[in-house]
Amino acid sequence: MGGRGTIWLIGALSVALAGLLAGIVFLVTSVDSPDEELTAAQHDVAAAARSEALAFLTVDHRTMDVVVQRVLDGATGDFKEQYESQSKRLVKEATRTQATSAGEVVALGVSDLDDDSATVLVAANSTVTNTSTEEPQVRYYRLELELVRDGNQWLTSRLRFVR
Amino acid sequence: MTLQQRIASLLAVLVLAAAAVCGWLWTQRDDTSGLDLTSAEAEGASVASAEVKDTVLGVADEAATRIYSYSWKSLADDKAAARDLMTGGMLDQYDRTMAGVVTSSRSNHRVVSAEVVGTALVHATTSYARVLVFVNQTTDGKDLKSPEVDLDRVLVTMRRVGGDWLVSELDAL
Numbered sequence: 001m002g003g004r005g006t007i008w009l010i011g012a013l014s015v016a017l018a019g020l021l022a023g024i025v026f027l028v029t030s031v032d033s034p035d036e037e038l039t040a041a042q043h044d045v046a047a048a049a050r051s052e053a054l055a056f057l058t059v060d061h062r063t064m065d066v067v068v069q070r071v072l073d074g075a076t077g078d079f080k081e082q083y084e085s086q087s088k089r090l091v092k093e094a095t096r097t098q099a100t101s102a103g104e105v106v107a108l109g110v111s112d113l114d115d116d117s118a119t120v121l122v123a124a125n126s127t128v129t130n131t132s133t134e135e136p137q138v139r140y141y142r143l144e145l146e147l148v149r150d151g152n153q154w155l156t157s158r159l160r161f162v163r
Numbered sequence: 164m165t166l167q168q169r170i171a172s173l174l175a176v177l178v179l180a181a182a183a184v185c186g187w188l189w190t191q192r193d194d195t196s197g198l199d200l201t202s203a204e205a206e207g208a209s210v211a212s213a214e215v216k217d218t219v220l221g222v223a224d225e226a227a228t229r230i231y232s233y234s235w236k237s238l239a240d241d242k243a244a245a246r247d248l249m250t251g252g253m254l255d256q257y258d259r260t261m262a263g264v265v266t267s268s269r270s271n272h273r274v275v276s277a278e279v280v281g282t283a284l285v286h287a288t289t290s291y292a293r294v295l296v297f298v299n300q301t302t303d304g305k306d307l308k309s310p311e312v313d314l315d316r317v318l319v320t321m322r323r324v325g326g327d328w329l330v331s332e333l334d335a336l
Contacts (some may be wrong), residue, residue, distance in 0.1 A: 006167040013174035020181035027188035034209035034288065038216075042284070046204035106336050107318055108202040109283025109295035111220075120203075121283035121295050123316035123336050142297050142316055144281060162281055162297050163314070 042110050048074065048154035049120035049145045050105050056159060057103025057126040057141070064091040076150060077157035097130040116149040121162070200286045200293055201318065208286040215289060220282045222248075222328040223294035223319040230257070230333065231277030231300050231315075235268045250322055250329035271304040290323045 052074040111119040146158035233241040281297035303310040320332035
């Protein structure tokens with residue numbers, strides 16, 4: 001390779017290097033790093049709310065003990081008391097009408113979140129069958145769950161339908 | 164090797180190294196918009212910061228209220244106000260939807276008002292966010308005996324364009 005060719009090559013490589021370095025600077029400054037702590041907390045509370053919402057919307061007249069226990073396992077405070085006090089009637093009614101309900105979370109987001117309490121909104125559907133429905137029916141829900149931290153887990157202390 | 168050739172070889176190595184770093188960074192960049200996240204506990208859902216969260220919840224609230232409200236008396240103004248909050252394909256989608264309701268809303272004196280009763284964060288980076296919004300939409304008009312209320316669930320997707328958060332997608336669930 002002649003001296004002139006090498007100089008051209010050095011020029012071209014220098015330009016390429018400058019371009020790549022500019023690209024690196026651009027990419028480094030545009031990389032989005034989330035707030036890891038907040039993200040982890042949001043994941044935890046969202047997972048707890050999702051599982052409680054699904055437990056709440058699940059009914060199976062053949063296994064009502066399990067159905068009720070799953071809801072109570074994720075519940076605390078007022079919500080737990082209310083659900084517990086109504087559970088006998090729920091079991092009786094579900095058994096009588098041979099009810100089933102399969103819940104599905106369509107979307108879920110976190111409203112308020114601090115160290116030991118949180119509010120979560122859930123858009124959920126459930127597919128319901130019982131002795132009075134010929135075809136399975138889909139029901140649409142807007143739920144608001146209030147959760148409190150209990151040790152290293154989140155429990156639902158209030159659950160309401162948003163009107 | 165001459166000195167020039169050595170310099171050229173060294174530069175070639177540096178170019179390759181820089182290209183590799185660039186390629187790696189490209190794979191690390193923010194591309195969460197492709198994940199189609201609908202739940203805050205999904206893998207990939209994150210929170211950029213408490214400040215970004217507050218901002219996008221507020222924007223989603225205001226945008227849903229304005230976009231889902233209109234009156235037959237002020238349709239042009241209402242549409243213009245709603246369009247100011249949108250970007251990209253959302254504008255076309257909105258225009259198509261409104262084109263379908265213009266005639267009936269004039270003839271039936273339709274007044275539609277939206278009230279946001281809840282907002283919750285699904286996912287937010289510093290430039291892309293999704294918020295779950297509960298909207299009560301009340302429709303009144305000459306053809307209705309009493310106002311009708313729809314309890315809607317809407318996923319609002321936003322992008323930050325030149326410092327402002329704008330709605331890029333609205334999905335009624």
